[in-house]
Amino acid sequence: MSLVGSVSSTNEHATQPVLFRLTRAVVILSLVLAASVALALLVGRQHIDFSRLSSDEFDRTLFFRLRLPRVAMGLLIGASLSASGAALQALFRNPLADPFTLGVSGGGTLGASIAIAAGWSARVAGVPLVFLASFAGALLALMLVRSIARTGAVIVPGALLLSGVVLNLISGAAVLTIQYVTDPNSALQILRWMIGSLDVVGFAEIWRMLIFLIPAWIGLLWFSQSLHLLAMDHDTAATLGVNVRRCETAVHLLCAVMIGVSVAVGGAIGFVGLLVPHAVRLMFGEDLRIVLPGSLLLGAAVLVLADLLGRTVLSSGELPVGAVTGLLGGPGFLWLLRRRQRYSAL
């Protein structure tokens, strides 16, 4: 039934089924991730002779105890930060939201720093207290920044980012204070957290992270349909059957778990969560059902490659991955800021 005679055929791309676009994105980005992992495993400051892995103890240790866990760590953290960035951007309807800009990483770092300075090396039911402290810090920061930026039912985009910046400053100052008053050993450990590094030996830490991250990833993908609607408009989502409050609470908790665990292990690694979702959007469109899994895969690849760069770019020593993502991601953030005509509601 056409009541106004202005019907024209639409671009085929507009009506490409979501399933086709999702499959294409997952296949392409999985290949990118596989290539990044292969490259990161092959290249390093120390040459590994892969033909002698079974016979040479040094090469075996180097590969299985250091390089492979490090790449796995980059993969887990990159995936988690990027997916939570994509989810937070959708939830807050703000293209500049990410764990770093919202102060959530800062909150996690502060939580972890308190745990280190207090000497909380204990575990609760197998969970390191540093994980829990970092999770609590991240969740607290997320709730705080949201409540500050919220006016009635509306979250003011500028206030959101500004409160994130201020929260980061406060967290930074608190961490500095802790470093100043704590013992030198703890202070050094905290410094490592602040910069962000993927230094890891063996797989024990990786397994512990996986216990938290895999359920969180699945949980986030579970909400991708709802986040797709929330990214458009909260009222729309509510009238289309989304339980907005339940979805918001769940996504907050899931992001806090992912960011908390990532920060507790790798420190505050900036800008990955901001830029990766945008890159996925540019390649595969705005649909969150594609952006979320796409961010998981591309985020993993990007952090693995950023760490590879950090490991190899200097002739002497290593550049922490947090410094690499900061140096490359900072200009990317500014570039996004300039694209205001595309994101008019900043």
Add this chain to the structure above:
Amino acid sequence: MTQLLMEARQVDFTYPNGPHAVRSVSLAASPAMLLAVIGANGSGKSTLIRMLAGLLRPSAGEILLHGKSLDTWEPRLRAREIAYVPQTMTMVFPFRVIEVVLTGRTPHLDTFQIEQRSDYDKALEALEMVGAAHLADRPFTTLSGGERQMVILARALAQEPRLLLLDEPSASLDLKHRAALIRTLAGLRSSRNLSAIMITHDLQLTGTFFDRILALRCGEVAAQGTPEEVLRSELLAEIYDEPAVRAQRVGSQTLVWLDQ
């Protein structure tokens, strides 16, 4: 007796730290009924529609959908019955128009189900109904106010609801698309038994196409009835607090104007 589609009984709404926005309003909508809500700015029209859409919870009174309290409906099932068209929608991310309209199909999908070809066809059909099929591949963020309105309406039509709640949809539409909107509503009323509750300031329109009119004044019902009963000079003067307003029935239409 005809089964009521939606009923509001003595509903109140008060914003935090604010006065009563809506006070003791009752209304009833039966299948295939077009109901207009009129009133001056700030008279509580949008608050009322948002309550009917389930976006605000009444501070007193109750709203029934098919005789069952609106609160007790599972959100997805409720979304198959009611579609809401807001005044406007500000979107941050440049979703394409077809993606926006396709979301109207969400209530008909399971949690992990992805839209099928038939859903795309229904989304395109909805865009054609409002004369916006040519916009399908455009980013929503690049559209004008009127174009956005048509797309939001198309999304609501793709939802295939029994009841459409429209918050002043014709405000930013040109004459051609305003006529298309009304003809679409009238057409869907005949073909699908669609009902609509629509806020409008276009009194001429209400007099011609609507079955009933609810007039609000300061959050309370000032008048309710057929267009002939409500669109009268003395009532309109009271509703809008404007003594110069005049209304006169001419055939099946009502002319409304301001006296010099």
